[in-house]
Amino acid sequence: MTVAIIGIGCTSFNSVTAEVSFKEQMFEAAVKAYADAGVNAREDIGSFLTAAEDYWEGYSIFDEFVPDQLGAVLRSVCTIGGDGLLALANGTMQIETGLFDVVAIEAHSKASDMLTFDGILTHALDPVYNRAFNVHPYFIAGLEMQRYLHETKTTREQCAAVVVKNKRNAMDNPLAAFPADMTVDEVINSTMVSHPLTQRDISPLADGMIVIVLASEKKAKELSDHPIWIKGLGWCSDTPWLEARDWGAAGYTNLARDRAYKRADIKNPRKEFDFAEVDDYFSYKELQHLEALQLCEPGKAGKLAEAGEFNRDGAFPVNVSGGRLGAGNLLEGSALQSVLECVYQLRGHAGKRQIKNAKTALAQSWRGVPTASGCVAVLSNEN
Amino acid sequence: MSKDMKELPGTPVSGKELKSDKIITFEWRPNAKYAWSAGIAYGRYLDELKEGRIIGRRCSRCKRIIVPPRMFCEQCFVATDEWVYCKDTGTVNTFSLSYLDADANRIKEPILVAVIDIDGASPGVGILHLLGNVDPKKIDVGMKVKAVWKPPEEREGAVTDILYWEPMED
Ligand SMILES: [Zn+2]
Numbered sequence: 001m002t003v004a005i006i007g008i009g010c011t012s013f014n015s016v017t018a019e020v021s022f023k024e025q026m027f028e029a030a031v032k033a034y035a036d037a038g039v040n041a042r043e044d045i046g047s048f049l050t051a052a053e054d055y056w057e058g059y060s061i062f063d064e065f066v067p068d069q070l071g072a073v074l075r076s077v078c079t080i081g082g083d084g085l086l087a088l089a090n091g092t093m094q095i096e097t098g099l100f101d102v103v104a105i106e107a108h109s110k111a112s113d114m115l116t117f118d119g120i121l122t123h124a125l126d127p128v129y130n131r132a133f134n135v136h137p138y139f140i141a142g143l144e145m146q147r148y149l150h151e152t153k154t155t156r157e158q159c160a161a162v163v164v165k166n167k168r169n170a171m172d173n174p175l176a177a178f179p180a181d182m183t184v185d186e187v188i189n190s191t192m193v194s195h196p197l198t199q200r201d202i203s204p205l206a207d208g209m210i211v212i213v214l215a216s217e218k219k220a221k222e223l224s225d226h227p228i229w230i231k232g233l234g235w236c237s238d239t240p241w242l243e244a245r246d247w248g249a250a251g252y253t254n255l256a257r258d259r260a261y262k263r264a265d266i267k268n269p270r271k272e273f274d275f276a277e278v279d280d281y282f283s284y285k286e287l288q289h290l291e292a293l294q295l296c297e298p299g300k301a302g303k304l305a306e307a308g309e310f311n312r313d314g315a316f317p318v319n320v321s322g323g324r325l326g327a328g329n330l331l332e333g334s335a336l337q338s339v340l341e342c343v344y345q346l347r348g349h350a351g352k353r354q355i356k357n358a359k360t361a362l363a364q365s366w367r368g369v370p371t372a373s374g375c376v377a378v379l380s381n382e383n
Numbered sequence: 384m385s386k387d388m389k390e391l392p393g394t395p396v397s398g399k400e401l402k403s404d405k406i407i408t409f410e411w412r413p414n415a416k417y418a419w420s421a422g423i424a425y426g427r428y429l430d431e432l433k434e435g436r437i438i439g440r441r442c443s444r445c446k447r448i449i450v451p452p453r454m455f456c457e458q459c460f461v462a463t464d465e466w467v468y469c470k471d472t473g474t475v476n477t478f479s480l481s482y483l484d485a486d487a488n489r490i491k492e493p494i495l496v497a498v499i500d501i502d503g504a505s506p507g508v509g510i511l512h513l514l515g516n517v518d519p520k521k522i523d524v525g526m527k528v529k530a531v532w533k534p535p536e537e538r539e540g541a542v543t544d545i546l547y548w549e550p551m552e553d
Binding site for chain 1: 409411413414415416417418419420421422423424425453454455457458459460462
């Protein structure tokens with residue numbers, strides 16, 4: 001693959017950002033990303049992509065509200081109805097067509113603008129079969145967690161260990177919205193939401209904007225002292241049927257993983273990756289995803305998490321950024337938050353949380369309930 | 384219908400049939416509510432409207448004065464850097480007489496919609512608003528207009544603090 005990340009920019013992540021509009025926040029992230037990449041938005045960037053979902057924004061045809069604050073007026077612009085990694089994949093492909101040599105991608109959350117997140121999420125369920133029961137849509141996570149625990153003999157305590165780890169990791173991430181020093185007991189004994197899922201098993205929503213600049217190999221070498229190469233990409237969707245999906249495992253990850261690993265020539269993921277940023281919308285999701293990504297034996301992620309294997313100083317660090325649980329659930333933006341952390345780490349710019357000699361990283365996303373869609377990206381500081 | 388086609392193909396369904404139980408449909412009203420942060424630009428603009436003033440922002444690169452204000456210039460992609468008061472007079476850039484309301488109800492008296500280039504802002508920069516106190520037949524592009532404000536005690540920091548724009552007397 002011949003595309004690199006040459007610029008990153010973001011706002012900090014916060015539970016509420018009442019003082020600024022989403023446009024003003026997006027402008028901040030874009031200015032930082034373009035400065036980081038050393039590009040002039042109006043002269044150097046050929047195409048702009050955002051990942052957005054109209055219902056999160058509360059605007060029909062949200063695409064139209066994007067150009068101004070990205071420097072994209074009278075330029076090629078499109079919106080991807082998916083998470084940030086899907087925008088990254090599409091941006092990469094646009095460069096690979098040869099049409100553009102510099103492309104900007106954006107993903108974000110302004111979740112605090114939503115008064116009825118729960119109602120909007122219910123609106124994502126099948127209107128005939130799944131909406132009639134007047135139950136909060138997180139029941140889907142409850143069903144999934146139940147089956148996963150049943151099949152793998154993973155315990156609630158092991159899931160809680162993920163929450164403890166990620167919130168603690170977030171304490172060294174100055175961008176993070178929800179750093180905390182929490183105990184397994186506090187997670188287990190927090191308010192029950194949809195058994196076995198508790199309040200603390202759920203990543204809290206946050207606002208935040210992320211812009212990333214991609215470039216062709218030639219342009220990346222010209223512009224950047226530390227390009228991060230996109231070595232492999234994949235994405236996949238399982239059936240949306242709640243009545244006939246794989247409840248015990250994250251099946252949508254499999255094809256995305258295979259495509260990304262094949263392209264990047266990854267044969268032994270556990271040995272070849274130095275760390276991973278994976279989706280942790282709910283505590284058990286991190287475990288499911290680690291298993292689907294073949295970073296451990298199926299059904300063993302919980303035990304390993306409990307033993308500290310995935311801690312920052314463990315054998316295989318996972319979600320050093322804090323993930324959604326610690327940095328905040330940025331909706332479609334969280335996928336790019338994972339990429340952001342990979343770039344900081346692979347550049348050696350991660351400060352206190354730097355993983356030594358990190359060369360190759362994995363970023364993985366899931367769009368959250370009720371979806372069964374996700375992406376995988378392999379990133380490296382070596383071309 | 385084209386000249387080769389005498390009848391539409393398919394089985395016609397009347398509105399009455401659609402509402403009967405012959406055809407299965409399902410209805411749903413989403414609970415989707417929002418309260419958007421106004422932010423810096425919208426916020427100041429609305430505050431100023433409450434005081435009976437129209438404010439814009441200047442871009443020091445292209446020198447444009449932009450109304451309604453934004454914190455960045457979409458043409459230059461730089462932060463705008465100065466608040467500038469504009470007049471509450473302007474020129475009709477374009478207009479339309481709408482015979483449908485927001486719910487697509489037919490209305491007898493048209494709603495007079497216009498983009499008004501604001502005096503003091505750059506040419507071609509203006510606000511979307513309504514015209515009033517005018518014979519629709521006499522409205523034209525280039526007409527000079529002036530804001531008619533709500534009384535101060537009734538203003539609430541909304542674009543409707545201006546009731547409408549009426550023709551200026553020569
Ligand atoms: Zn300008």
